[in-house]
Amino acid sequence: MSNALKLMVPENSPFVDYEREFDFPAAEVFRAHSDPALFQQWIGPRELTTRVEDFDCRPGGSYRFVQAGDDGVEHAFRGTFHSVRENAFILQTFEYEGYPDVVTLEYSTFEDLPGGRSRLVGRSVYPDLEAREKYLANGMESGMAAGYEQLEDLLA
Amino acid sequence: MSNALKLMVPENSPFVDYEREFDFPAAEVFRAHSDPALFQQWIGPRELTTRVEDFDCRPGGSYRFVQAGDDGVEHAFRGTFHSVRENAFILQTFEYEGYPDVVTLEYSTFEDLPGGRSRLVGRSVYPDLEAREKYLANGMESGMAAGYEQLEDLLA
Numbered sequence: 440m441s442n443a444l445k446l447m448v449p450e451n452s453p454f455v456d457y458e459r460e461f462d463f464p465a466a467e468v469f470r471a472h473s474d475p476a477l478f479q480q481w482i483g484p485r486e487l488t489t490r491v492e493d494f495d496c497r498p499g500g501s502y503r504f505v506q507a508g509d510d511g512v513e514h515a516f517r518g519t520f521h522s523v524r525e526n527a528f529i530l531q532t533f534e535y536e537g538y539p540d541v542v543t544l545e546y547s548t549f550e551d552l553p554g555g556r557s558r559l560v561g562r563s564v565y566p567d568l569e570a571r572e573k574y575l576a577n578g579m580e581s582g583m584a585a586g587y588e589q590l591e592d593l594l595a
Numbered sequence: 596m597s598n599a600l601k602l603m604v605p606e607n608s609p610f611v612d613y614e615r616e617f618d619f620p621a622a623e624v625f626r627a628h629s630d631p632a633l634f635q636q637w638i639g640p641r642e643l644t645t646r647v648e649d650f651d652c653r654p655g656g657s658y659r660f661v662q663a664g665d666d667g668v669e670h671a672f673r674g675t676f677h678s679v680r681e682n683a684f685i686l687q688t689f690e691y692e693g694y695p696d697v698v699t700l701e702y703s704t705f706e707d708l709p710g711g712r713s714r715l716v717g718r719s720v721y722p723d724l725e726a727r728e729k730y731l732a733n734g735m736e737s738g739m740a741a742g743y744e745q746l747e748d749l750l751a
Contacts, residue, residue, distance in 0.1 A: 498657075519655055519657070532700070540702075542678070567610075
């Protein structure tokens with residue numbers, strides 16, 4: 440699978456770095472991140488459905504979305520958009536309301552590659568190493584990987 | 596000086612932790628952080644004056660302020676408020692526009708102490724160690740210390 444998610448977890452720094460290539464231009468992958476109608480169709484694990492309640496993807500905007508599975512249990516996520524540059528860059532805060540005040544900064548850079556392809560480069564900055572471990576232990580990597588596969592299906 | 600700023604810089608983690616006590620209740624120190632008319636009177640080094648352009652201190656709000664000295668050179672700072680809990684907690688992003696995309700997460704907890712005093716406990720989370728060193732090398736500690744002295748003068 441040439442477009443696999445690559446997740447890098449440095450030992451002593453509270454970061455998760457990741458890369459994912461797509462068989463689509465940066466503009467399309469950016470749009471899937473910035474347009475709530477698209478975003479809610481791909482984000483998160485396959486078994487959960489997402490309802491976007493608020494999604495104002497511009498500098499100073501904010502967002503909130505809720506995910507639920509067949510058991511009806513809801514998980515809510517919210518944050519603010521600090522920076523948004525069309526087709527190129529999003530910097531946002533991210534909080535799972537089930538871990539209150541454990542807020543991450545999410546850097547996402549979208550860059551075109553030859554052949555109409557693109558690469559998403561991301562960094563999540565956690566408030567401490569424990570917070571990062573909590574996210575990693577709770578299926579973060581598989582949830583991200585499944586989300587990006589759904590994103591690619593959506594753009595296809 | 597019993598109310599000195601205590602700054603803690605852990606060796607391998609991209610944080611700056613700090614504490615500062617005030618001879619005023621948490622509610623007053625919080626107000627000095629959340630009310631732009633007060634904020635612009637104390638923030639930053641003594642030799643700079645601050646002009647607040649935008650300051651919407653509520654969850655999902657944003658802010659921008661500009662500092663200038665006698666030389667007229669302006670330095671702008673901006674961010675979003677992720678969380679705001681009255682008299683208790685602010686979590687915001689922070690960017691010096693002179694270091695574009697080097698964005699920190701700023702945790703501020705306000706807690707009352709006996710005798711009408713209070714303590715501010717802060718953590719700044721940097722996107723990497725280099726960014727933290729850049730801020731520390733550019734007078735961050737002395738600027739913060741001077742600001743808090745001005746805050747105390749303002750509340751007096």
